[in-house]
Amino acid sequence: MPGALSGLKILDFTTLLPGPYATMFFSDLGADVLKVASASRxxxxxxxxxxxPGTDVSASVAYLGRNKRCMTLNLKDPRSAEVIHRLITLQGYDIVIEQFRPGVMAKLNLGYEQLRKIKPDLIYCSLTGxxxxxxxxxxxxxxxxxxxxxGIASYSGKRGEVPPLLAMQVADVAAGSCNAVIGILASVIYRRESGQGQYIDVSMTDGMMAFNTFLGASFLTDGKVPRPEDNFVNGGSLYDYYETGDGEYLSFGGLEPQFSRNFFIAVGRPDLISGGVTPPELSKVKEEIREILKSKSRDEWMQIFDSTDACVEPVLNLEELERDKLANAREMIVRVPAADGRMVKQLANPIKFSKTKPEYRFTGGKPSAGIDTRAVMAELGYSEDEILNFTDTGLFD
Known part of the structure; x- marks a missing residue:
């Protein structure tokens, strides 16, 4: 059965992580994504x-380029605009996503106002910081x-310490990629209803501002500025990470009374039940909990908490994640064919569909190699002589 997004045709002018991660979502779900890259940059x-192994293809590029075709164009060459126009008018690409600084695409004659003249119902997403x-x-x-x-960094981490670095790009992916996907899909629905395209402006900083959620709503109501360790989920309760006896860590998230009660019983401190996760002497109780959890290894504690409904989970590294029962049961690691036929392990698309399951047809190639350039140009009606001339005169650089 075709993917849920089959029929969508997307021109991808993005680099690094935010745009490529967004378009990988589309390509996994059946959309035709053509990445336009630079061979010289x-x-x-x-x-x-x-x-x-045995290639010059980065594992991250092989992942982010999954299921996408790729061609190279020197966008500063005026002939590139003609090629893009043909992709839109002849091949039906009607969604554009780009990640340049504002105004760059317009200077290349590839901005929204220029392209909508040849495709009035074009959906055009710009993703910037x-x-x-x-x-x-x-x-x-x-x-x-x-x-x-x-604003989020200002109340993250421990009081008096430097805000913590995050090990994944939450602004790029959650605030950038995901909002781009949402914006484009919302525009697709709007176009089907109205026949009209539109321009989408996605700012990763805007997205992060919106992630202030509860604390943002509270501040805008009472004016109280949140600080580290002054609310339930940033250290102002027992909700936290705790070291175990073997130097590993557990997470405890049992905010609700029924979960904190089970937690206190499991660690042998039923006397703490009445105080919940915000006991009157929080620092003292927290230190006592830390010492208790250091009395056993992480796995010993998990033997207890696996049968206790207390919102406790281990902090896993990626080697452990690959073997983890949940990751395997949820099929979160898949094998994807590479160009040489070998199967490459990659992280799966996280959305489960009952009918239109994600497809993992092939890994991404090196974008600057533009392995699909000649095929795409031929599909656009360019002759072999024209393609050779374009190659010799730098159109594909």
Whole structure:
């Protein structure tokens, strides 16, 4: 059965993580994604180790490029605009996602206002750090900057300590990629209802600001600025990570009374039940809990908590995750065919469908190699002589 998003045709002008992760979602679910890359200015992800054995293809690129075709174009060459126009008018690509600084695509004659003239119902998504309007449109940034400016870092971590670094790019992926996917799919539905396309402005900093959720709503109501360790989930309760006797860690998230009660019984402290997760002497109780949890190894504690409904889970490393019963039962690691026929292990698409299951047809290749360039150009009606001429004159650089 075709994927849930089969029929969508997307031109992908993105690099690094936010855009490529978003378009991988589309390609996993059946959309036709054509990545347009540069041969002369490769994505820095292409140089990220490790590489697939015996190849020069980065494992991260093989993952993010999954199920996508890729061609190279020198977008500064005016002939590139003609190629993109043909992809839209002749091949039916009617969704564009790009990740350049504001105004760059317009200078290349590939901006929304220019492309909508040839495709009025075009859906066009721009994904940037600070958005298309406001005082910071041209400012460079990365994940840590968007998190910092959003306010979230100010009340994360421990009181008196440096805000903690996150080991994954939450602004790039959760605030950027996911909002781009949501925005594009919402626009697809709108187009089907109205016949009209639209422009989508996704700012990763905007997305992080929205992630203030409960604390943001509270501050806008009472004006109280949240600080580290002053609420339930940032250290102001027993909700936290705890070291075990073998130097590993457990997480405890039992905010509700029934879960905290089970937790206290399991650790041999039923006398603490009445105080819940915010006991009157929090620091003292927390230190007592820390010492108790250091009396056994992580796995010994999990033998207890696996049969106790207390919202306790182990902190796993990726080697443990690969063997984990949940990850395997949920089929979160899949094998995907590489170009040479070998099967490569990758993380699966996390959404489960009863009918239109994600497909894992092939791993991504090196974008700057543009392995599908000649085929795409031929599909657009260019002759072999024209393609050779374009190659010799730098159109594909």
């Amino acid at each position: 490769p994505d820095i992800g292409e140089h990220s180790k490790p590489f697939l 600070y958005g298309q309007s406001g005082p910071m449109t041209d400012r460079a940034g990365h994940d840590i900057n968007y998190i910092a400016r959003s």
